[in-house]
Amino acid sequence: MELLTNPVRAYAWGSRTVIAELLGRPVPSPHPEAELWLGAHPGDPSHLATGKSLVEAISADPEGQLGRDRAQRWRETLPFLLKVLAADLLHPVDEVARGVRNAPLLRAGLVATRFDLAAVYLGLATRTITPA
Secondary structure (H helix, E strand, C coil): CCCCCCCEEECCECCCHHHHHCCCCCCCCCCEEEEEECCCCCCCCCEEECCHHHHHHHHHHHHHHHHHHHHHHHHCCCCCCEEEEEEEECCCCCHHHHHCCEEEEEEEEEEEEEEECCEEEEEEEEEECCCC
């Protein structure tokens, strides 16, 4: 087991408190923080304590990192990304929730995705909004 450093994605719809509190950093953060990514997404992977990215570590030893079956099944990659969302409004890709009356306002949540599959959302509603 290795300790990972995980990237934080800053978007205008993010929170200045939720991810900072989760990571034990000063609150409020200097800018909105919307997503904490945990995984081997090539666009912004987690990093090991050595400084090597999770993508690099898996690429260097896919069977050692993933096991033979998973390395073969996933073609020596880890096609999984866990996102911790922290928003002061609905996540912009959640088209379904936008059209639902009294949709929950997402304050914090989790999104687990395989790069080729749909997302699964688990959110905590702090209030609701009604679309105009």
